[in-house]
Amino acid sequence: MPRRRDIQSVCVLGSGPITVGQGCEFDYAGCQAVKVLREEGIRTIVVNSNPATIMTDPEFADATYLEPLDAAGVEAVLRHERPDAILPTVGGQTALNLARELDGSGVLLELGIELIGARAEVIERAEDRERFREVARAAGVQVPDSRVVTALEQLRNVQLPVVVRPAFTLGGGGGGAAWTQRELRARVRDGIAASPIGQVLVEESLHGWDEFELELVRDARDNVVVVCSIENVDPMGVHTGDSVTVAPQLTLSDLAYQELRTAAIAIVRAVGVDCGGANVQFARQRTSGELRVIELNPRVSRSSALASKATGYPIAKVAARLAIGYTLDEIPNDLNTSVPASFEPALDYVVVKVPRFGFDVFPEAERELGTQMKSFGEVMGVGRTFAGALLKAVRGAEGGDGPWYGWRALPDHAHPFFHREVARVSQALERLPALAEIGAPELLTLKREGVSDHELGRAWHASERAVRARRAELEVLPIYRCIDTSAGELRSSSTTHYSSWGEQDEGVADTRRTVVIIGAGPNRIGQGIEYDYCCVRASLAFRALGFRTVMVNSTPATVSTDADTSDALYLEPLCPEEVLAICEREQPWGVCVQFGGQTPLKLAAALQDADVPLLGLDAASLDAFEDRARFAARMQRLGVRVPAWRLTSAGAACSAAREVGYPVILRPSWVLGGSAMRVCRDEEALLAAIEGMPGDIFVDRFLEGAVEYDVDALTDGSSVHVCGIMRHLEHAGIHSGDSTALLGAGAVAARDRARIVEAVRAIGTDAGIVGLFNTQLAIVGDELHVLEANPRASRTVPFAAKATGMPIIDLACALLAGAKLADLPLERWGEPTDMSIKAPVFSFDRLPGADRTLGPRMRSTGEVMASAATVDAALATVRRAVDGGRAGASDTGRSRGTVQSLQARQASL
Amino acid sequence: MTQAPVRQRGFAARIEPYGRALLVLEDGTQFDGISVGAAGTAVGEAVFTTSMTGYQEALTDPSFHGQLVCFTAPMVGNYGVAPERTQSPRARAAGALMRSCTSRCWSTWLREEGVVAIADIDTRRLAMHLREHGSMRAVVSSSPDALDGPGRDGLAARAAQLEPTDWATVIAEVSTPSRYLHADGERDVAVLDLGVKRSLLQLIERNGCAVTVYPHDVDTATLRSHQAVVVSSGPGDPARLDGYLRTIVPLLGEVPMLGVCLGHQLLARALGHDTWKLPFGHRGTNHPVLDRRTGRVLVTSQNHGYAVAIGSAGAEVTHVSLYDGTVEGFACRELRVAGIQFHPEATPGPDDARGLVADWLQECTGAAQA
Incomplete structure (x- = not known):
């Protein structure tokens, strides 16, 4: 049709x-x-x-x-x-x-x-649990034994353990397992409160069963294809968003898999999804083969994003075309337009997804994983074996305390196949020959198993660089393959790559000038979608400037890893080994490290070391910003004030604090960003805080009562253009990422504005950087202080771009490509005439036990924006966006802090 | 969440190779790997399947007789082996070509079944090579004397010298030696076994049919006594199997006939249509086929190297491949003959097309469906 x-x-x-x-x-x-x-x-x-x-x-x-x-x-x-x-x-x-x-x-x-x-x-x-159960049963698929509960009185004769699932909540919010009567009553009470229709499902616990997901699309002519199967390595009981998952499923025989496929199709038909995507989750008892359908989502989901990236089959695109009447056989396969989308992708590689948690930011939160999702982001590893893909994904997660504490510690219950695979890598490492003695075949075998240079370096007590050098000497080098939806059966135009070893490289055909953009890695607190936005804009901007763009990133859930965003995409961990190898293959004209947050900046030194051309900064100019002493010295030269600070041992912290003057902020020297920061108002608090802070400590003067400003600016090296000055509503001491920010007419007093612009100009001029930089300043009384500056795109860039209408990233890319500020039509974007407000959004309700008080540590997971002619109107709208923002979602505890502070501040404006 | 202890023992960690192995294509392309199957050398046509499951089903499918089957799925052997998955009494493929062999029991099975198997080779390169250059003859060997020196040089020559197969002999080998009753039931269906898969018999049985299986050399009169005849799938080039037309042609119009895969090709030839060799075949479980009568798409299990070219009159093309437009099914209503190029019985593969067999049985035997 x-x-x-x-x-x-x-x-x-x-x-x-x-x-x-x-x-x-x-x-x-x-x-x-x-x-x-x-x-x-x-x-x-x-x-x-x-x-x-x-x-x-x-x-x-x-x-x-x-x-x-x-x-x-x-x-x-x-x-x-x-x-x-x-x-x-x-x-x-x-x-x-x-x-x-x-x-x-x-x-x-x-x-x-x-x-x-x-x-x-x-x-x-699909969403009303009771109706879904009826429909599934009628379609001949078993559902877990359960009952709908709207009041505690209905809990008589419930067989424990059970799982409590509130109706209509996100990510299983408010639900969980109950092993005792007490837990049961508490869960049900919370669940009823969390559900917008006051309904929970009390359900047979399938704890320990295997869990599978199928991603399907169906059209109006009743054609259905299963785009991808996903197997959870963690068994049932752990939310799929928090599970390590693998695609395609690897442990079911054909017969068992087809049973799942047939059941999923029957359910999708019965529910009536007739022009779009759906996700069906199953539990399966490993030995008996008993099957239960858990749920169906009649929409694209986190899993369908993963499935799209894992297979090269763009589910959301296809679903949108189905929604306007096309049938699957009328929609071309994205990667080979001679065949239609009505086929099922065949994979000749394995994709493993690993969640990224934030327990480092919320150390006090309950770590136990259950039916309620707790992870902030995810990362995928693609390889020719399960172990290779798993190891890549774990590296790509960039630390974060994962669910298993490292790849060796698979959950006991995981399928023996997974244990076998991981054990093989462990054993390969145990039998490791010495660095000097290893030959090319042995080293190649290790690389084929997925062992990273970093891991080898640890085993050999050698630097990663030394391992890399040895590898190069033995000519053990990675090659790159394409994700083509057909396992090589069809010719494809795919430019999505993953690395492998000891195989044939599929070649780079494009010889245009290439810019490599290093992405931001998995979403996490402090490094979220804002940076993905910057990377995507950068890719589009460089393309518009005539460059070929190459994106390196490995999180499945973003626009940057959409194959359409760049001319080539590498789904690889953002680690020196992988990024260097990609640069070696691509021979780029330049590499952008300033759009993906801290992750690419951390790679700058290794890249420069290997003579990779960095755009906009080099290791030395970066160091001039990141090294506190060098930065402070430069500020002093420029006549810009910075708050007094000391780097000290724990023992000398008290005297350092006396020198800079209370109140002070404490921060371990090895921690970036706001995590582990403490504000101390007196010596007693200081002594309590330094307990458990190993290593050296920064002691900074805390500017009580200061008004903070965030400034995004462009520099061409010799001159600076300020794009946006954002004034924080909250008092200083709240992390800028958790602050409500105002940008627009009258947000900053004219006198303050002039001083801020002057300071920012000084910082960005002759600093050895080109492109974007972000400066955080504070005005207390009559004094302007520079708190921090970063030579990269910041979290506030998307907001500033939207509030001012200025394509900030595009302009930055023009500068990186060699333009001067004078060449750019900057006058086109004048002062905004209305007021825009950005407010943080929190996910505290997902993290039971998490400390909700705001402070120097960032805790928000997202943000909303509103613009209006007046501050009052903008505040009213942004409040709605924060508080009631998610219709039907029950998340009332989410944003109390912000709303209260908004109310307080609104009065003061 | 409790921290799981690190597993050190209890899992066989490494598939100990039985030694080295080598795959050489007739054009001289070589792949060095490890041997994970039988000792010896196998010569045959190298083909690839993109199915991600069903490795044991594939190698026991008589249609793969004598072929060297490359699995593009990167890990093969994950879920072990089980007797109920076999599609015929023994492995039929001569060789298995894999990126990695992931369980000892799979490797043991390959060895016991006499399949020469190579692992740790670049199967994607191999599949893309076959895609670009067409299916070709190849030799895989795990014999130590064939891996180095003059033995190695001789392998490519052996592949190139592979004699054209005498397919009639092969079919005699894979067909049942004597008639047997597979299942009893209401409707009386005969299956001409040219290398039938067990699952096709099961599919017919599940439709309430008595299934009598006949050897390849059964006479026309015997088949005619049944309500319907199914001509099975099997190995080989249909153009070299015209001998079977002597059995089939006299049945046209006499008894309803359904051909599956090779059976479909032979029925088309019996009706005067041609068959031709596909460049690299269709082998996988994800092939989209358009049913022209309903406008619906079936995701099908396929395993064929030849296709039918339906000439002008006499037969309606009912199914076409959405990959390359080749004929995937035809019907000749007048003579009550139909052919399906793909495998409705799946195994391995999706169940989408099972209904076709049920519908056909319903139509031509008139009995109630099971």
């Missing part, structure tokens, strides 16, 4: 701020949908409150509304725009719940707007 001609305009709902359980994957899905719809000549209208998304970029959709994602906000947009249809399946649970609400209230009917992608009754059948 060709595309429906009656649909001329579509409203695409985003998922709002990043929270645990609803991450960057929906920007990826939303972007793909908008792109496809526009290709079809359809007018697209995006509603999303999250400024750090690509989908809300000005030219991305035909109309963009940075509005709160609540029924009122979306309704206002719908009334104004009058689209023909609304697509709710690419914006996560938030969008789905909103669609349900708008449908239920009759707004869609009144305005004549059709729900496409998932009809209301489909959402209902």
Whole structure:
């Protein structure tokens, strides 16, 4: 069936701020949908409150509304725009719940707007647990024994253990396992409170069963394909978002796998998903083969983002085309347009996903993993073996205390196949010959097993560099393969690569000038979607400047790892070994390390060491910013004040604190960012804080009562242009990432503004850097202090770009490509006339036990933005976006801190 | 969450290779690996399958007789072996070509079944080579004297010198030696066994049929006595198996016939249509096929190196491949003959096409479905 001609305009709902359980994957899905719809000549209208998304970029959709994602906000947009249809399946649970609400209230009917992608009754059948169970049973698939509970009295005769699942919550919010009557009652009470319809499901516990997920798409002609199977290495009981997972499934025989496939298709049909993607989760008892279907999501999901990246089959794109009437056989395969999308990808590699947790930021939070998701991000490893892919993923996670504490410690219950694979690597390492004696075949074998240079260096007590040198000497070098959806059966235009060893390289055909952009790695607190936004914009900007762009990143859930974003994509860990090898292969004209947060900056020294051309900075200029002493000395020369500080041992901390004067901020010298910072107002507090801080400590003067400013600016090396000055609403001492920021007319007093611009100009001029830099300043009384400066794109760039309308990253890329500020049409973007506000969003409800007080450690997971003519109006809107922002989602505890501070500050403005 | 202890013992960590092995294609391309199967040398046509599951099913499928089967799935052997997965009494493929062999029991099975198997080779390179240059003859060896020196040089020559197979002899070998009743049931279906898969018999049985399996040299009269005849899949070039047309042609119009894979090709030839060799075949479990009558797409299990070219009249093309447009099914309503190029019985592969057999049985025997 060709595309429906009656649909001329579509409203695409985003998922709002990043929270645990609803991450960057929906920007990826939303972007793909908008792109496809526009290709079809359809007018697209995006509603999303999250400024750090690509989908809300000005030219991305035909109309963009940075509005709160609540029924009122979306309704206002719908009334104004009058689209023909609304697509709710690419914006996560938030969008789905909103669609349900708008449908239920009759707004869609009144305005004549059709729900496409998932009809209301489909959402209902999938989301209402009781109805889903009936439908699944009728389709001949077993469901876990369970009952719906809306009051504690209904808990008589429940067989323990059970799992409590609240209806209509994100990422299993409010749910969990109960092993005792007491736990049961507590879980049910919390779950009822968390569910927007006051309903929980008390369910047979399938603890220890194996867990599988299938990603499907179905069209209006009832064609169904299974795009990908995903196997959880962690057994049932751990939320799939927190599990290590592998695609394709590796431990089921064909018969067992086909049973899953057939059941999944039967359920998708029964639920009635008829023009889009769906995800079906199963539990399977390993020995008896008993099967239970756990749930179905009638939308694209975190898993479908992973499946899309793992297979090269873009589920969200296909789903968007299905939603406007196409059938699967009419949609071309992205990578080989001579064949249609109505096939099932074949993989000749293995993809392992590892979650990235934030227990380092929330050491006090409960670490026990359960049915409620706790991870902040994820990273994938692609290799020709399970172990190789797992090891890559673990490296790509960049530390973070993973679920298993290292790749060796598989959960006991994991399938013997996985244990066998990991044991083989361990044994290979045990039999390791000495560095000087190892020959090429032995070294190649180790590399084929997935052992990194870093790991080898540890075993040999040698530097990674020495290992690399030895490898080069023995000519044991990685090669690159393509992800092509067909295991080599079809010719493909794929430019998505992963590394392998001892095989044939598939070659680089493109000889244009190449820029490599190093991504930000897995989403985490402090390094989130904002940096992915910067990397994506950079790739698009360099392309527009005529360069070929190469992206290196390994998180599945982002736009940067969308194959369309760059000319070539490497799904590889952001470690020196991999990044250097990619640069060796690509021979880039330049490498960007300033868009992906701290992760690429940490690679700068290793890259420079290998004579890789860095764009915009070098190790020395970077050091001049990062080394406190050098930075302070330079500030002194420039006549810019920095708060008094000392680097001291724990023993001398008290005298150092007396010298700089209380209150002080303490921070271990080896920790970057705000983690582990403490504010101490007296010696007693200081003594308590230094306990358990190993190594040297920074003691900084804490500027009580200061007003903080965040400034993003461009430099061409010799002159500086300030793009945006953001004033924080919260008092100094709250991490800038957790602060509410104002940008716009009247946000900064004229006198302060002049002083800030002057300081920023001084810092950015002749600093040996080109491109973007971010400066944090504080004004206390009459004094201006520079707190910190970073020679890279910052977290606030997307917000500043949206508030000012200035394509900041594009301009930075022009400078990196050699332009001067004088060449750029900067006058085009004058002072904004309205007020924009960015407010943080927290996920505390997902992290029981987490300390909710705000301080120098960043704790927010996402942000929302609102603009209006006045501060009051902008504040009111941003409050809605923060508080009620996620329609239907029950997350009331999420943002108390911010809302209170907003109220307090609003009064003071 | 409790920290799981590191597993040190209890899992066989390494598949101890039985030594080195070598694969040489007729164009001289070489792949060095380790031997994980039988000792010896196997010569045959190198083909690749992209199915990610069902390795044991594939190697016991008589359609793979004598071939060297490359698995593009990167890890083969993960879930072991089980007798119920075999599709015929023994392994039929002559060689197995793998990136990695992941369990000892799989390796043991290969050795016991006499399959020469090589692992640790670049299977993606091999598959892409076959895609670009077409299926070709090859030799895989684990004999120590064939791995080095003059023996090594001789291997490529051996591949190139591989005599064209006498397919009639091969079919005599893979077919049942004598008639047997596979299952009893309401409807009386005969299967002409040219190398049938056990799962095809099971699929017919599940539709409430009595399934009588006949050897390849059964006479026409015997087949005619049944309500319907299924001509099975099997190995070989249909153009070199015209001898079977003597059995099949007299049945046209006399009894409803369904051909699967090779059977489909032979029925097409019996109706006067041609068959031709595909460049590198269709082997996998993800092939999209359009059912022209319904407009629906089936994801199918395929394993064939030849295709049918339906001429002008007499037969309707019912199914086409969405990969390359080749004929995947035809029907000749008048003569009650139908052919399906793919494998409705799957095993390995998806169940999408099972209904085709049920529908056909329903249509031509009229009995109620099971």
